[in-house]
Amino acid sequence: MAHSTAAGPPGALEQGCPIRVEHDRRRRQFTVRLNGRCHDRAVLLYEYVGKRTVDLQHTEVPDAYRERGIKHLAKAALDFVVEEDLKAHLTCWYIQKYVKENPLPQYLERVQP
Numbered sequence: 001m002a003h004s005t006a007a008g009p010p011g012a013l014e015q016g017c018p019i020r021v022e023h024d025r026r027r028r029q030f031t032v033r034l035n036g037r038c039h040d041r042a043v044l045l046y047e048y049v050g051k052r053t054v055d056l057q058h059t060e061v062p063d064a065y066r067e068r069g070i071k072h073l074a075k076a077a078l079d080f081v082v083e084e085d086l087k088a089h090l091t092c093w094y095i096q097k098y099v100k101e102n103p104l105p106q107y108l109e110r111v112q113p
Contacts (some may be wrong), residue, residue: 009063017062019032020033021072021073021076023076023080026055029045030046030077031044032070032072032073034062038077040062040065042059042060042061042062042065042070042073043060043061043073044059044072044073044077045058045059045060046077050087052086052087053086053087053089054087055088055111056077056078056081056088056089057091057092059073059094059095060090074099077095078107081107082110086110087110087111087112088111088112089111099111
């Protein structure tokens with residue numbers, strides 16, 4: 001089941017276009033459509049590695065969009081971990097960087113080494 005949530009301020013990628021993060025639980029991924037185009041998207045992949053533990057594994061982002069709104073994928077994934085009361089391994093270097101730059105207690109207490 002996929003659902004969308006608005007994340008961050010409207011127009012972060014293109015003026016007038018709010019960033020929407022979609023979470024597809026069946027495929028275990030978070031997706032952001034970039035500039036409203038179906039083929040331009042950023043994806044964060046995760047896997048369950050235990051009953052209550054996820055591994056935030058990998059982000060796939062087109063070169064043209066690096067560092068432009070992709071932090072919303074990280075925030076959505078970490079918020080999912082918090083909301084579901086899970087633990088998280090951070091295999092993805094970008095998620096590691098995001099947590100270092102946003103050391104919120106609710107994230108830090110769920111991150112496993």
